[in-house]
Amino acid sequence: MAQKAAPKTIRTDKWRIAPTNEQRQYLLNTVQEYRRLCRFLVTVVCTHWVDLGSLNSDKLVPAVERLVHGTAKNPTPKYPQINRAFHKLPSYLRRAAIMFAAGQVSSYMTRYRDWQSGQSRNRRDAKPPTLNSDAGCYPALYKGQCFKLHGFEQVEIKVFTGTDWIWITMPIVSLRERHTVSTNQIKSPSLIVNDKSCHLSVPFECHPERVKGAGVVVAVDLGLNTTATVSVVSRDGTVIHREFIHPGRDIDRRDKRLKSVSQRAKKTMGKGGKLGKGFCKHTYRRCRNINQQIGHIVSKRITRIAQSYSADAVVFEDLKGWKPKGGKKRSNLKQRFHGWLKSLIVELTERKWAELGGKTITVIAAYTSKLAYDGSGQVKRDGKNYALATFSSGKRYNCDLNGSYNIAARGWLKLDSRKDYEKRSSGNSGRLPRSWACLCDLWAEL
Template identity: 45%
Template structure:
């Protein structure tokens, strides 16, 4: 049993007065952390022991055993500051100071991307959000209709009740455990980021009998097929968001036209050129990855797949078309890594195994074992097998991707001959594993079981 953390954002309905209290609470917490960072720059070595939070509290907070702290400023500037928030701010400040020290030591040690790289900058500014510990700073009713938060009113810490207007479904799962939320105030409303501890159990590789092979392409964003261990294709589906891709590409085309008008045939663009359009393109890609990953996981669960198989494309740089062609731009917008990352995150929570296989030859060889395929020169979405059969290139690839997973698990590799022998002097041709490899393996198993019966007869 494995435990993962997933966070939901819940929207809260807040009046103008409540929004003001939330903003003041967030600003006060950030000011407290900023003041702590200044103290930790001076006393970093003193608080580097086994109990750093207690060591910092002795410097800033007065108690019966510690009536005269070295920095009484904190108790005067931040009166009645809750102890839970104080310790959370100390931990956050310690993390920022430690992060800067690590980055500076790395720079001072000569590990730099460029020879003239500047040292990291030390700053007290931060965008931290206050964590609200359950029972102490946040309370929820059982149906999760309202939330009571402890906020700073300007003179005192008081409880304020908010109505929950939007939430997801992780709280409805009995095995999920809700942790302490974090208060968010980004200027567009009040939200709570609530982490959930999710218990998942992924199947072992040897126990998988049905997988979902996914091919990430350029013409079709994703193509998936459900394949069993004996090579049976149970289902298949195309996933493509053409409207979103058109909007993204049109926006990037406007960037291209503006660049031509700005610098002509030669020259340089200023820093931050068309940053708004680039930001919109990134957000569209992120939104497409979110929707497509959800659809792929739903497709796999609908047909009983226990694992999702993807091509190992990390660091892969495809060869684009000629300079100035649209193919180069389409490769830049390819969602091969972003979509794979989203699928991994969703599959982990759904209890599905995610694995990667070698991408070489998945689209180059026919799934029926007839050898190399020939691309249609007018439409690269179609290929022609050596037998003359025309087939979709992406479907052919996703069959082979799923077959490679079972080939690894069953240990059949290149034992099964996929096509006629080539010019190589090896005893077996160097043909990558295809779907036909599973067919031949299943037929061999059936023949082994039937052979003793035939001999007895």
């Protein structure tokens, strides 16, 4: 019996191409011509939005083409100047531009209605939204009409020279691995060309088969002292694998840059001064990029662990809506909490694991680290080293590792037939709620 396929997902790869100087100019001309057409079409679509706004995409494109494109069956379009200004333009580029223009106008109309009703007004004198027809869009290349793929080494693209449309061939110098998966389907790529980059943004429709679980879950405890503490736990409560993931070099690079911001702020403000708009914006941008890199490193490692053990699920704590609280006076705890990448790591892991056909679940976060995994009660944190905990029996253990065990136990209870365990209270009023399960609860079920 074939394994049931997971829901389809869309992922995008970046294929770098290496055009010559002449070909690069042709690519820039193509993008400029496409954007010029979009500006024309935004005006046309906005003018006729009363008639076009209720149409779906299958009917909207022909309706706009009847307004701007002359054919034997439509010899007198309402706006013939567009057909003359864009002579020999590929029909599929025109249709892509129509869909982009319709999206711009639809967004503007929605924002304008919200402004009229007062939903989007932060103050009484808020100005109405404006229609942006000069958006930095890039052309979508339809297979066979605008681009042809020769293996995965060369690509042929139809470009605008300034006077005519011609085909040019360029080598593909780098790509990723999604094209090697037989179940992935290549969709129409977008041509991205600017002063710094020249590549194809290639979307893939992924149809992964669901992971056939081997009877283990991967539980992840996200913390400050250790970015991610991972445990692989079987259904009977056996801990098969443990790992600490902490890209300290990248974290130090980020913190060093953030520390320089406060030093520069003191020199800039002096006593009673104010910081200007955009102060240290380039430093903050670099720090955001470093955070993205940390998130990808951690999520990639978690996904590889889950894949190597064929995990039934990856389990995280549900930390949505959690807000940081400050520590003692002159403590940097609140600043450290703001650098906690809990949401980013969960989001990236969920995307990566879903592409491989896996499942990601969340459990209640309360008392995952406060309760000892062996059922001996609450633990006591070490005053000097907060990552260590002391059990009531005197045993000292890593607090994050203890928390990951309890997360795994709650994950198994959620995956089992008792899916409503978070809503059920304990039969004994003296016990903790069942949603605060520990690893020892899996042992008790043996």
